Amino acid sequence: MAYETIIVDVQAYVATITLNRPEALNALNSQLLGELCSALEAADQNEKVRCIVITGSEKAFAAGADISEMSKKSFVDMYTEKFFATEGERFNNIKKPIVAAVAGYALGGGCELAMMCDFIIAADNAKFGQPEINLGVIAGIGGTQRLTRYVGKSKSMDMHLTGRFMDAEEAERSGLVSRVVPLKKLKEEVASAAEKIAEKSLLAAAAAKDCVNRAYEVPLEDGLAYERAIFYSLFATEDQKEGMAAFLEKREPQFRDR
Numbered sequence: 352m353a354y355e356t357i358i359v360d361v362q363a364y365v366a367t368i369t370l371n372r373p374e375a376l377n378a379l380n381s382q383l384l385g386e387l388c389s390a391l392e393a394a395d396q397n398e399k400v401r402c403i404v405i406t407g408s409e410k411a412f413a414a415g416a417d418i419s420e421m422s423k424k425s426f427v428d429m430y431t432e433k434f435f436a437t438e439g440e441r442f443n444n445i446k447k448p449i450v451a452a453v454a455g456y457a458l459g460g461g462c463e464l465a466m467m468c469d470f471i472i473a474a475d476n477a478k479f480g481q482p483e484i485n486l487g488v489i490a491g492i493g494g495t496q497r498l499t500r501y502v503g504k505s506k507s508m509d510m511h512l513t514g515r516f517m518d519a520e521e522a523e524r525s526g527l528v529s530r531v532v533p534l535k536k537l538k539e540e541v542a543s544a545a546e547k548i549a550e551k552s553l554l555a556a557a558a559a560k561d562c563v564n565r566a567y568e569v570p571l572e573d574g575l576a577y578e579r580a581i582f583y584s585l586f587a588t589e590d591q592k593e594g595m596a597a598f599l600e601k602r603e604p605q606f607r608d609r
């Protein structure tokens with residue numbers, strides 16, 4: 352499929368989706384989000400793909416939702432169009448692991464998009480922020496909820512109320528990103544993480560993703576019960592037999608996603 356606002360590259364087992372609106376620092380408009388969701392769904396369906404990476408440019412992962420597009424909308428437009436609501440649901444339905452590779456600005460909807468991914472690897476020039484308050488609005492695709500879960504109430508309030516940016520070092524210290532690497536090494540580091548993920552059983556990877564995400568949704572008791580049920584269910588797979596046999600036979604496992 353031909354996309355205008357993103358570039359999709361499938362190499363070996365990894366699909367890399369690059370946000371590509373350089374003229375607007377990859378601001379997220381309806382077209383970009385629609386194309387992103389379609390590309391994610393295609394990668395999720397593509398049997399060759401075992402891990403997905405979302406990235407931007409060296410200057411910006413994404414500088415937020417597109418302010419020019421939003422500025423003209425009324426409440427009724429937002430409400431009737433369900434602005435960005437469907438895209439959120441489509442994104443959350445992706446089963447394969449998604450890594451965000453963030454360099455430069457990840458602001459507003461850009462920070463929210465990065466947080467929707469399964470984890471974030473940041474370049475040392477990354478800057479995160481929820482500056483919507485400067486525009487007379489607030490975050491609208493999960494920022495108040497997800498950032499608070501990532502970094503806690505105090506820092507989240509600070510970010511949402513002052514609109515200040517957090518650099519990569521602070522983001523790592525606060526638990527927003529899993530690792531920070533020099534900008535020049537971002538591609539290499541993300542590729543190596545994605546390849547590592549791609550070596551695993553997709554069934555186990557999807558189960559891990561599902562269970563970790565559930566930790567944000569349900570009380571601990573329910574999450575523990577859910578994890579246990581999923582853990583037991585993996586014993587119905589060939590990959591569990593293969594993984595454990597390979598360990599005992601001191602060889603590399605050959606997972607077949609069965």
Ligand code: CO8
Pocket residue numbers: 374375376378379414415416417418419434435436456458459460461482483486489490491492
């Ligand atoms: N939307 C549209 N265009 C943008 C955006 C954006 N978010 N960010 C940057 N651009 C454009 C600029 O207008 C500029 O275009 P032009 O060259 O035509 O004037 C171009 O990108 C380059 O930007 P700058 O010249 O401003 O570059 P600087 O390096 O000087 O500054 C900044 C970079 C600091 C990133 C600056 O561009 C900036 O502050 N951008 C806006 C950041 C922001 O406020 N983001 C939040 C947007 S609101 C949001 O994300 C809400 C999400 C929830 C929606 C959910 C709906 C349900």
